[in-house]
Amino acid sequence: MSHGKQFTLYSALVGVNAWKVVIVLEDLGLTYETVNLDLRKKEQKLPAYTSINPNGQVPALIDHHNRDFTVWDSCACMTYLVEKYDTEHKLSVESLEERMSMLQWMHFQNCCQGTMLVELFCFAFVMPEKSTLALKRYHGEIIRAYSVLESALKGLKENDGSDWLVGGKVTIADLGFVIWTHMTPFLMSTYEGRFNLHEDYPFVSAWHRRMAEIPVVKKVLDSYDQANRGLSSRLKQQNARAS
Ligand SMILES: N[C@@H](CCC(=O)N[C@@H](CS)C(=O)NCC(=O)O)C(=O)O
Structure with a gap:
């Protein structure tokens, strides 16, 4: 699924929340492949996706460089990215x-x-x-x-x-x-x-x-x-x- 990119990001064109994660991925220079779900067709509620995000919403993020660690909810995804990869605190704080x-x-x-x-x-x-x-x-x-x-x-x-x-x-x-x-x-x-x-x-x-x-x-x-x-x-x- 990753095609050599570090992350897979589950998103949706009309949705807004996944784009919060895109900003952090882009800003930290991390590579990712986007999989867009069709929300009108309820693809986010299919078992293939709820096995990734049991809440059946986008975004969800898989880190292929961390044993396919999976995190969902835009704020959790953003927090994971800075906690693990923003070692220079470009977009985050320390204390x-x-x-x-x-x-x-x-x-x-x-x-x-x-x-x-x-x-x-x-x-x-x-x-x-x-x-x-x-x-x-x-x-x-x-x-x-x-x-x-x-x-x-x-x-x-x-x-x-x-x-x-x-x-x-x-x-x-x-x-x-x-x-x-x-x-x-x-x-x-x-x-x-x-x-x-x-x-x-x-x-x-x-x-x-x-x-x-x-x-x-x-x-x-x-x-x-x-x-x-x-x-x-x-x-x-x-x-x-x-x-
Ligand atoms: N609190 C969640 C909200 C996620 C959310 O509402 N996602 C919308 C797209 S922006 C969605 O998947 N809607 C389809 C649905 O609820 O079935 C987050 O920030 O990730």
Whole structure:
């Protein structure tokens, strides 16, 4: 399966989470082969894949240089990669306390920003019935997540002069957010509630721009856009037909 590449990454073109792992693989210069599952065909729920990730979601990562060690969930994959291969701490920090701060932001990203955006998207686009209450709740949670980030980044800048969440440098704590923040304006446009990243969250917006300009991140975001070109218009058409 590996064709000489160190890792196999299970991903999906329309999914977002595996692209978080791509950023770390690319940044650390690790070689990988991507296997894209078709989520609409439910390939992620077939036994061939649930034997790799019992949770039946992408991403999952296999390290062929470590006895085919397998890890799933985007945050666990990113953490594994830096713990084992980022020996120079290019994208990570050293002390236990800073590593826990990094994990704390990654859990927040996964459980709050990522999950709430997915739920909003599901209730706006995927579910056959619209639920105003559900949409309102997820929209509110996303606003809350961005407000938490805004005040944390503002505080870090004003108190420590830092542009980043942990350790005064870009780490996987920051990078876990970038693809989701990139997608947020589109995902939020599925609902009428206000969301203006630039005007309402200037510290988040500036932080996101700094990350999006890092050459590796820019390359991955461009690849994501390329892989998903036409997605938003396809989804809008599909939604118009369903309503
Ligand atoms: N917390 C998980 C979430 C993974 C997830 O939601 N993956 C989506 C694609 S972005 C998926 O596989 N969806 C298909 C499904 O849930 O069946 C992670 O960060 O890896």
